[in-house]
Amino acid sequence: MAAVGKTHATRWAIVNVVVVLYALFPVWWIAALSFKDPSTLTDGSYIPTDWTLENYKGIFETSEFTRALINSIGIALIATLIAVVLGTMAAYAVARLRFPGKQLLIGMSLLIAMFPPISLVSPLFNIERIIGIFDTWPGLIIPYMTFSLPLAIYTLSAFFREIPWDLEKAAKVDGATAAQAFRLVIVPLAAPGVFTTAILVFIFCWNDFLFAISLTSTESARTVPAAIAFFTGSSQFQQPTGSIAAAAVVITIPIIVFVLLFQRRIVAGLTSGAVKG
Amino acid sequence: MTDRPPRGNALSEGARQERRLGWLLCAPAVIVMLAVTAYPIGYAVYLSLQRYDLRFPGRAEFVGLDNYGAVLSSPFWWDAFWVTLFITGVSVAIELVLGMGLALVMHRTLFWRGTIRTAVLIPYGIVTVVAAFSWQYAWTPDLGYLAELLPEGDAPLTEQWPALWLIVLAEVWKTTPFMALLLLAGLALVPDETLKAAMVDGATAWQRFVRIMLPLMKPAILVALLFRTLDAFRIFDNIYILTAGAQDTGSVSILGYDNLFTALNLGIGSAISVLIFICVGIIAFTFVKLFGAAAPGAEVKR
Numbered sequence: 001m002a003a004v005g006k007t008h009a010t011r012w013a014i015v016n017v018v019v020v021l022y023a024l025f026p027v028w029w030i031a032a033l034s035f036k037d038p039s040t041l042t043d044g045s046y047i048p049t050d051w052t053l054e055n056y057k058g059i060f061e062t063s064e065f066t067r068a069l070i071n072s073i074g075i076a077l078i079a080t081l082i083a084v085v086l087g088t089m090a091a092y093a094v095a096r097l098r099f100p101g102k103q104l105l106i107g108m109s110l111l112i113a114m115f116p117p118i119s120l121v122s123p124l125f126n127i128e129r130i131i132g133i134f135d136t137w138p139g140l141i142i143p144y145m146t147f148s149l150p151l152a153i154y155t156l157s158a159f160f161r162e163i164p165w166d167l168e169k170a171a172k173v174d175g176a177t178a179a180q181a182f183r184l185v186i187v188p189l190a191a192p193g194v195f196t197t198a199i200l201v202f203i204f205c206w207n208d209f210l211f212a213i214s215l216t217s218t219e220s221a222r223t224v225p226a227a228i229a230f231f232t233g234s235s236q237f238q239q240p241t242g243s244i245a246a247a248a249v250v251i252t253i254p255i256i257v258f259v260l261l262f263q264r265r266i267v268a269g270l271t272s273g274a275v276k277g
Numbered sequence: 278m279t280d281r282p283p284r285g286n287a288l289s290e291g292a293r294q295e296r297r298l299g300w301l302l303c304a305p306a307v308i309v310m311l312a313v314t315a316y317p318i319g320y321a322v323y324l325s326l327q328r329y330d331l332r333f334p335g336r337a338e339f340v341g342l343d344n345y346g347a348v349l350s351s352p353f354w355w356d357a358f359w360v361t362l363f364i365t366g367v368s369v370a371i372e373l374v375l376g377m378g379l380a381l382v383m384h385r386t387l388f389w390r391g392t393i394r395t396a397v398l399i400p401y402g403i404v405t406v407v408a409a410f411s412w413q414y415a416w417t418p419d420l421g422y423l424a425e426l427l428p429e430g431d432a433p434l435t436e437q438w439p440a441l442w443l444i445v446l447a448e449v450w451k452t453t454p455f456m457a458l459l460l461l462a463g464l465a466l467v468p469d470e471t472l473k474a475a476m477v478d479g480a481t482a483w484q485r486f487v488r489i490m491l492p493l494m495k496p497a498i499l500v501a502l503l504f505r506t507l508d509a510f511r512i513f514d515n516i517y518i519l520t521a522g523a524q525d526t527g528s529v530s531i532l533g534y535d536n537l538f539t540a541l542n543l544g545i546g547s548a549i550s551v552l553i554f555i556c557v558g559i560i561a562f563t564f565v566k567l568f569g570a571a572a573p574g575a576e577v578k579r
Contacts (some may be wrong), residue, residue, distance in 0.1 A: 008387070015382055016389045023396040026450065027403065029422065030411035044425050090306040098292070099299030105307060112314055113504075116511045116557050118530040119550040122537050123317035123324060146313035149306055178298050207404050209514040210530070214538065225406040229518065241414065248407040255402040263395040266402075270455070271462035 027252065034245035041241060055246035065247055067219045068227035072251065075137055075223060076205040079144035084198045086145070087152025088190070092182060094153065095160035096168070109150035117147065121214045128215060135217045143211050148201040155200060158272040159193025160186070196269040199258050206254070224251045318554060324547035331541040344548035354549070356525050357532040358556075363441065364528065365509040368448045372505060373498075375449065376456030383457065384464045397454040405451060409518035412447045437524045444526060447515045452508070456501050463497020464490070503564045507557055529553050 029046065036043075037052040059065040094102060124143060128134035133142075163186060171181045212226035219227075228247045231240040259266065288296070325344050329337040348354045383393055400408070415421035418432050433439035467490050475485050491498075513530040516522055522531040533553060537546035 012387045016386055016393055019379065019382055019393055020396045022450075023399050023454070026408055026411040026415070027399060029415055030407065033414060042419050044420065044422050046422060086306045086309060089302040093299040093302040097295050097299040097302075099296040099303075101300070101303070105303050108307065108310055112310055114507045114557060114561050115314055116507075116530070116550075116553045118511065118513065118533045119321060119554040119557075120314065120317050121534065122543060122547045122550050123320040124313075125537065126324065126543065127317060127320065142313055146309055149310055153306065178295060182298075203402050209404075209406050209517070210534070213517075214534065225404050225514075228410070229406060241420070244410055245414070248404075248410055251404055252407055255404070256399065259395055259398040259402055263391060263398060266398055267394055267458060267461075270401075270458045271465075 030245050030248050030252075033241065034249045036242065038242060055242040056250075059243050059246050059250070063219060064227060064231070065224070065243075068222050068224045069250070071137070071221055072206065072223040072225075075140050075144065075221070076202055078137070079141045079148065079205045080198055080202045082141070083145040083148045083152045083201050084156075084194060087149055087156050087197065087201075088187075088194055090149075091153050091156030091160055092186065092190075094157040096186075097178075105153075109153050112147065113150035113154075115147070117143075117210050121210065124211075125214060134215060135221050137221055139215050140208075140211055140221055140223070143215070144205040144208060148204045151204060152197050152201055155197045155269050155272065156190075156193055159196070159269075160190060162193075163189045192265070193269075196262070196265040199262055199266060200269050203255065203258065206251070318551075321547045321550050321554075324543055325551050327544050329542070329544040329547075331543055337544075340544070344544045345552070348545060348548050348552060353532060354529075354552075357527050357529045360441065360526060361510060361512065361528040361530075364445055364448065364512055365506060368445045368452075368509050369502065369505050371445070371449050372453045372456045373502065375453045376460055376501070379453060379457035380460035380464055383461050397457060399454075400451050401454040401458070403451070405514040406518055408451050409447055409515045412443065412450075412515075413519050416443055434520055435524065437526060440520050440524060440526045444512075444515055444519055447519060448509065448512060451515070452505060456505055459501035459504070460494065460497055463494035463501075466497070467493045499564070499568050503561065506560055506564070510557060510560060511553075529556070 032046055032048055033041065034055050035051050035053070036048040037050050037054055040049050043049065090105065093099065094105065120143065125134070128139045133139040167189070168181045168185050171185045172178070176184065207225070208223070209225045209229070212223045213229065216222040216226060222230075224247060228244050231244050231247070326339060326341060327337050328340045328343070379397060383390070383397070386393060413434065415423040416434050418424045418427075424431070424433075427433065431439075433443055471489055472485055475489055480488070511530055512528045513534070516526060516528055516531050517534075520526045522528075522535065527535070529549065530553065533546055533549040536542050536549055540546075
């Protein structure tokens with residue numbers, strides 16, 4: 001592959017540009033909308049003629065958005081933390097230990113990965129109202145961590161299978177118990193995989209809409225995706241387009257940061273769980 | 278069972294310890310998953326056998342399978358069912374083709390490999406609601422750039438078929454990268470030497486793709502198809518934002534949501550929930566039985 005023809009390179013350049021445009025265009029469009037002032041909002045141009053930050057100022061002045069942002073961050077972080085801790089424990093057992101019932105665990109997580117969330121919405125709605133966690137943080141954290149557990153277990157057990165066995169054995173030879181070998185040897189080795197999984201789980205929780213609109217009724221636990229669907233204009237004559245666009249951009253920023261910083265890890269995480277083995 | 282230690286019943290102390298640790302480590306995940314899915318789905322079945330209007334909770338009563346009869350004899354259910362099947366079938370088919378192309382680009386491109394992968398992760402990672410709003414504004418007359426391309430007065434999101442195709446478009450844009458990444462993992466399993474050997478033997482690019490790459494990638498393709506089909510069948514966010522299910526564009530998930538939160542009918546809503554659960558079960562079962570799609574868990578067996 002030393003000598004690559006010029007036409008060949010040009011062809012790849014065109015293909016690459018098409019792919020990048022495909023991926024970025026809708027994102028660019030909503031970002032452009034968010035910087036337009038109300039008078040030019042409807043001009044349909046891809047680049048705002050008069051740049052303004054009014055839309056952003058507007059949303060950060062209302063608790064409707066700021067409260068939702070705090071809810072989104074808090075709920076996604078806590079759900080991610082719990083899912084990754086539980087997932088790490090289970091994935092370690094799946095990847096490293098022999099015990100009856102392993103296939104059952106794997107089958108069960110697979111079932112949950114395929115589970116239609118809408119099927120849980122009606123029972124959870126009722127259960128949560130009865131036990132009093134409807135419209136609270138735990139009311140969303142619990143379904144989020146449950147639905148992200150299969151993702152966590154798969155990704156983590158794929159990573160864990162790559163970790164050198166010998167180091168653990170060596171620790172055991174040196175007198176460590178299985179539990180100590182887990183805590184002192186595997187956990188540090190596993191940290192990159194755990195971190196990658198945490199990103200994937202966070203993206204999953206950050207993205208949810210169905211539970212967020214079904215299991216909340218006020219600002220107290222509503223996350224941003226649900227909140228922007230209920231945005232109203234600051235007056236009844238004004239469309240909330242600018243505010244929605246600005247809020248949409250704000251919640252896209254963490255995704256873009258993750259993707260830019262950890263592209264390699266995310267790709268590895270998504271592909272390892274699915275096909276390896 | 279490969280999990281059983283080789284020495285029969287006489288478990289060594291170490292094996293017993295290992296076994297206990299295994300159960301101990303899995304227990305929290307298992308308890309959470311059972312408590313948050315198995316118990317509620319059982320409860321959903323129970324609710325679906327009741328006449329239960331949230332406005333009159335005192336008047337709940339057992340009605341047997343009446344709710345299922347009402348749902349299955351209602352045109353709303355069947356409209357939503359066919360719409361869901363249409364969106365699922367069409368979008369997954371398009372995604373498979375586009376995703377394969379995208380995977381090949383990611384795998385073989387001569388430069389910008391990192392940039393390409395970073396770019397395609399953005400549709401994967403972006404919040405579905407955000408992307409859906411972007412599409413909605415793009416297609417809204419007097420606001421969006423895409424609507425400007427259409428003849429004056431066209432509002433595609435307010436007509437059934439154009440709206441359905443736009444829902445498919447939004448779905449395809451968002452999830453093709455995921456499909457492509459799963460296929461990319463399959464592509465990595467195709468040995469370069471085999472391809473080179475075929476090239477030396479004079480196989481065309483198309484022949485190499487169909488005769489060598491596709492068969493070797495079959496497991497990856499089936500897993501990707503299974504995952505995406507089940508995921509597409511659950512479609513909710515895109516439709517909710519783009520059309521809210523107006524003009525007969527609602528999926529079964531939209532129908533379930535509406536019955537619960539607009540009609541406030543917990544009995545009917547739960548019956549729809551259970552029916553969707555059964556549909557998803559049938560799709561998964563068909564895939565595994567018909568195509569022998571190895572469930573992603575099966576690989577752990579070894």
